[in-house]
Amino acid sequence: MLNDPFRRRRVVLALLVGVSLVLLTATFGSSDSGPLRPVRNVVMTVLGPIEEGASAVLKPVRDLFGWFGSTLDAKGDAKRFKKERDELRRQIVDGKAALAENDRLRRLVGLSRRLGLSDYRPVSATVIGRSPTVWFATVQIDHGSDDGVRVNQPVIDGDGVVGIISAVTPGTAVVTLITDRESGVSVRAIGPGDEGTVVAADGTPGMLSMELLSRHSGIRVGDPIVTAGTRSGPLATLFPPNLPVGFVSRIDPDRLQTDGVVEVRPQADLNHLDEVVVLTRSTWRQ
Amino acid sequence: MATVSSGDRIEVPRGRLVLAGSIGLILQVSLVSQVSPFSGSADVVALVVMSVGLLFGSLPGAIFGFGVGLILDLLLIQTLGQYALIYLAVGYGAGRLMELRTPSGRLVLLPLGAAAAGTVTLGFGLLQVLLGGGANLNVVVLRQTALAVLWGALLAIPVDAMVRKIVVVRRKARPDNTRSGRSHAYATGGLSPLGPGRKR
Incomplete structure (x- = not known):
């Protein structure tokens, strides 16, 4: 019967499948192979040492593949860590910016309290634009006439006087800085008490010149300069008194004698303005 | 195209087949299954x-598959008959393909390797379901199946070359039939070295 190759194949195939199913059924759920345990023991006894030997021999190959796998994993980790690092750096930058803003606002509040500026109805504003010249003579802020901002109102920051409002729209306003050529602020030097006017210094962007009324002044380098708050006369000012403007940075004796001019460095960092306050009510003019 | 009908008597080098099976088992258990890129995926x-x-x-493919599968079942200390049944199907299927179609060209091993690996993976899943073990079709399973198919395709050619190296007996060429006896199987383009020149 088994001489027919087709029949033989079918019989052998059926036999093998049958044996497989019997084995499956007999050993399913049994961890020790049931009745075939002795067979398994023999196989393990014979093949166990071979398997151990082969495992030892192939260990370098496994290690090599493992090295490649570890390298690939490390590359993936490096990519992930770089992403995390960049994210943390962004957070640090954001945090530093928040700290700086907090510091500026604290200084603003501190100045406002120290000088009693609450009566001037201060309006906080953020600088949103800057004139594109190296002189930085004007800046744009995000508050305008809708917030009570009007032309000629004084503008300060946490360090001192910044400038005056020179133009307004309902939502924005332009601040002309004290370093602008059109600007002039009545001031006095604390100490000798000399009064004068602070204007933009010729040929030195960002610096101020104080034109003294008296040629025989006892003013010295380092003397603080504050707003005079003069209410009448030729030096009548828009600024409340005693707002810090700057300090005397250089005195040329010849120029002091001839022109009565000393160099003043502004107290406020006019090149890096972020938060400013507009004093929207001048109480002394009422 | 040379075909070998199932009725042909084929000389099977049993000793060499045992050697090939042993090497395959050792490679699988001691190397491939323990290497992370292949682990749980490649089935040599x-x-x-x-x-x-x-x-x-x-x-011969079915018998060889059954035998190797049974030894693997015993080695892995698991329910006997699982690998035996699945490898039996793989060996039988590959053999029938050779008998009916005689696939030509080495590249055909790529889809065949993928099919063999896929058959093993899906066969195991089917057996798990039939045995009541449950087989959840989730993303992990699909990924493992895809990886198995991929590795099957990639490793098919080198493994086939290794098996040929071990089991194919190259006879010394006789002066009178050098051409017909030695090169016929490959001249046909078939994967099997068993051409008409070797029929008995």
Whole structure:
């Protein structure tokens, strides 16, 4: 019967499948192979040492593949860590910016309290634009006439006087800085008490010149300069008194004698303005 | 195209087949299963069984697959008959393909290797369901199946070359039939070295 190759194949195939199913059924759920345990023991006894030997021999190959796998994993980790690092750096930058803003606002509040500026109805504003010249003579802020901002109102920051409002729209306003050529602020030097006017210094962007009324002044380098708050006369000012403007940075004796001019460095960092306050009510003019 | 019908008597080098099966098992258990890129994915034994089926036909392929699978079941201390049944199917299927179609060209091993690996993975899943073990079709399973198919395709050619190196007996060329006896199987383009020149 088994001489027919087709029949033989079918019989052998059926036999093998049958044996497989019997084995499956007999050993399913049994961890020790049931009745075939002795067979398994023999196989393990014979093949166990071979398997151990082969495992030892192939260990370098496994290690090599493992090295490649570890390298690939490390590359993936490096990519992930770089992403995390960049994210943390962004957070640090954001945090530093928040700290700086907090510091500026604290200084603003501190100045406002120290000088009693609450009566001037201060309006906080953020600088949103800057004139594109190296002189930085004007800046744009995000508050305008809708917030009570009007032309000629004084503008300060946490360090001192910044400038005056020179133009307004309902939502924005332009601040002309004290370093602008059109600007002039009545001031006095604390100490000798000399009064004068602070204007933009010729040929030195960002610096101020104080034109003294008296040629025989006892003013010295380092003397603080504050707003005079003069209410009448030729030096009548828009600024409340005693707002810090700057300090005397250089005195040329010849120029002091001839022109009565000393160099003043502004107290406020006019090149890096972020938060400013507009004093929207001048109480002394009422 | 040379075909070998199932009725042909094929000389099967049993000793060499045992050697090929042993090497495949050792490679699988001691190396491939323990290397992370292949772990749980590549099945060298299935590819060895496939190659044997392609070389010697359905019946030798089925018997070889059953035997190797049974030893693997015993080695892995698991329910006996699982690998035996699945590798039996792989060997038989590869052998029948050789008998009916005689696939030509080395590249055909790529889809065949993928099919063999896929058969093993899906066969195991089916057996798990039939045995009541449950087989959840989730993303992990699909990913493992795809990886198995991929590795099967990639490893099919080198494993087939290894099996041929071990099991194909190259006879010394006789002066009178050098051409017909030695090169016929490859001249046909078939994967099987068993051409008409070797029929008995």
